[in-house]
Amino acid sequence: MEHSVQIGVNVPNFGPGTDPATLERWARVVEGLGFDLLMVSDHVTVTPDVAEQYPSPFYEPFTTLAWLAGITKRIRIGTTVLIMPYRHPLLTARMATSLHLLSGGRFVLGVGVGWARQEFEALGVPFNRRGAMTDDYLAAVRAHWDQDVAEHHGPFADFTGVHTAPRPDGLPIWVGGNSDAAMRRAIRYGDAWHPISFTMPWFREALVRLRAEGQVALAPRIKLRLTDTPLTAEDRRAGEGTLGQVSADLEELREFGAETVVLDPFGGDPEETRHPERHWSALATVIDQLKK
Numbered sequence: 001m002e003h004s005v006q007i008g009v010n011v012p013n014f015g016p017g018t019d020p021a022t023l024e025r026w027a028r029v030v031e032g033l034g035f036d037l038l039m040v041s042d043h044v045t046v047t048p049d050v051a052e053q054y055p056s057p058f059y060e061p062f063t064t065l066a067w068l069a070g071i072t073k074r075i076r077i078g079t080t081v082l083i084m085p086y087r088h089p090l091l092t093a094r095m096a097t098s099l100h101l102l103s104g105g106r107f108v109l110g111v112g113v114g115w116a117r118q119e120f121e122a123l124g125v126p127f128n129r130r131g132a133m134t135d136d137y138l139a140a141v142r143a144h145w146d147q148d149v150a151e152h153h154g155p156f157a158d159f160t161g162v163h164t165a166p167r168p169d170g171l172p173i174w175v176g177g178n179s180d181a182a183m184r185r186a187i188r189y190g191d192a193w194h195p196i197s198f199t200m201p202w203f204r205e206a207l208v209r210l211r212a213e214g215q216v217a218l219a220p221r222i223k224l225r226l227t228d229t230p231l232t233a234e235d236r237r238a239g240e241g242t243l244g245q246v247s248a249d250l251e252e253l254r255e256f257g258a259e260t261v262v263l264d265p266f267g268g269d270p271e272e273t274r275h276p277e278r279h280w281s282a283l284a285t286v287i288d289q290l291k292k
Contacts, residue, residue, distance in 0.1 A: 005254040007290065008037030008262040009283060010080055010221060014058040015273030020067075022276060023059065027068045029280050031075040033287050037108065038072070039080040039221075039262055040064055047118035055270050062095050069103035078108030080221055080262060081176035081194065085114060085125050085133040089140035089157050093164075097145075100171040110194050111138065112176035131181055132156070138173070138189035174219050178202075183210045192217035192259065200238050200249060207256060220253060221262040226282050239263060247289055 011026045012018055030038050042061045043050050050058075065077045077099075082092070092109075100107035113130045114120065120127040136154035143152040145167030151160040175182060175190035178198060183206070186193035193216050195206065203220070210216070222239035224246070231241040238249040253261050263286065265279035266272060272279070 005250070005258050006036035006260040007250075007287070008039055008076070008078075008260055009035050010039050010041070010262055010264040010266065012266050012273050012276075013040040013061065013064050014043075014054040014056070015270040016055065017271075017274030017276070018057060018059070022273075023064065023068065024071055026276060027071050027075075030283070031072050033280075033284055034291070035075060035283070035287065037076040037078060037260060037262065038068065039078045039108070039110065042079055042082045042086075043116065043119060044083070044086050045119055045122050047116060047122050049116045049118045053268065053270075062099060065107070066099055066102065069099070069106065076106045076108055077103060078174070079110045080196070081110040081112035081174070083114035084111045084137050085120075085130045086123060089137040089152075090144060090159065090162065092137070093141045093144040096141075096171060097165060097168055100168045105168065105170045108172055108174060110174040110176055111190075112194075113182075129156075131185075135185060135189070138175075138185070141173075142167075142189065176221075178206070180209060184213055186210075187214035187216045190216060192219040194219050194221060194262075196221045197223055197237055197264070199235060200252060201234075203238065203253075203256075218253070218256060218258040219260040219262070220258055221264055222249065222253075223267075224263040224265040224279075224282055224286065225267060226285060243285060243289055246286060250290070 009030045040061045043058050046056050046058050061079050069077055096109045113134045117127045133156045136156045140152040140157040144150045144164050150162040150164045172191035174192045174194040175186035176194040176196055178195045183193055223237050225240040227241055239246055250261060265282055
C-alpha cells in the first residue's frame, strides 16, 4: 500500500487499567511507532449507560490531550468525538483554539451528537434535541472564529459582541456519525466526515449518498482486530480480520479518498485496558505492514 493516507489511533482514556502512567505509555508507543494522530473519547459524567461500556476512571479529553501534547513532539492529537451539546459553543471554541495553539498546531476537533441518554439527563441537556443543538453549536463556533466581533442568534446559543481571535490555521472540525444527518452536518459545518465502526459495503453505499449531497474530506474511524484466519461474515467490520483483510480495507479507504483513517483497537471489554500490550502489538503489526 502506498502510504499516502495518515493513520491515527483511538487511545482508551477510560477503564480500570487506565491511569496517567498508562496514558503516557500509550502516547509514547503510538508516536514511537510512527502513527500520525492520537485521539481520545469524551464523556462528562459516567452514568450507568456510559459505565457499561466506558467505566471510570474517565479522563476528560481537553485536559488529557493538553497533558499528552507536552509529552509528545510530533503526533497530532484530537477528539473522537467531543459530544457537542454538552458544552457551550463559546467554551468549546476557546478550549479548542487554546489546545491547538499550545500544542503547536496539532489539534483535531472531532465532534458528535452523543448517545448516552442518562448522561444527557444528568447534565440537563435535552436528548431529543441533540442533533439540532449540535448544528446550532457548530454554527456558533464558526461565528466565533470567523467574525472579528462574534454574533450568533440560534435556538440554543444566542450571543453578540463577543471579542474573538480568528480560527487558528490547521484546526479542522471532523463531524462524526454514520447517519445521513451526520453527513449533511459534515458538509455544512465540518472539514471532514468521520464515520465510526462500519462495514465496507455500508461505507461504499454511504459514500454515494454523501457525494450526492456535496463534497467533504473523509476521515473514518475503523476497528482494529487482527485474526489468524479470514473473517467471511457479511457483517465483518472494516479493520477486522487477517492482516491482509485489514490492509485491503485501508487500501480501499485510501482509494476512496480518505485523508486520515483512525484505528480503534478497543474491543469493548473494559478489562482490556489492563493489558494494553496486546493492542500495541497489533498496532505495530499494522504499521510495519504499511511501511513495506
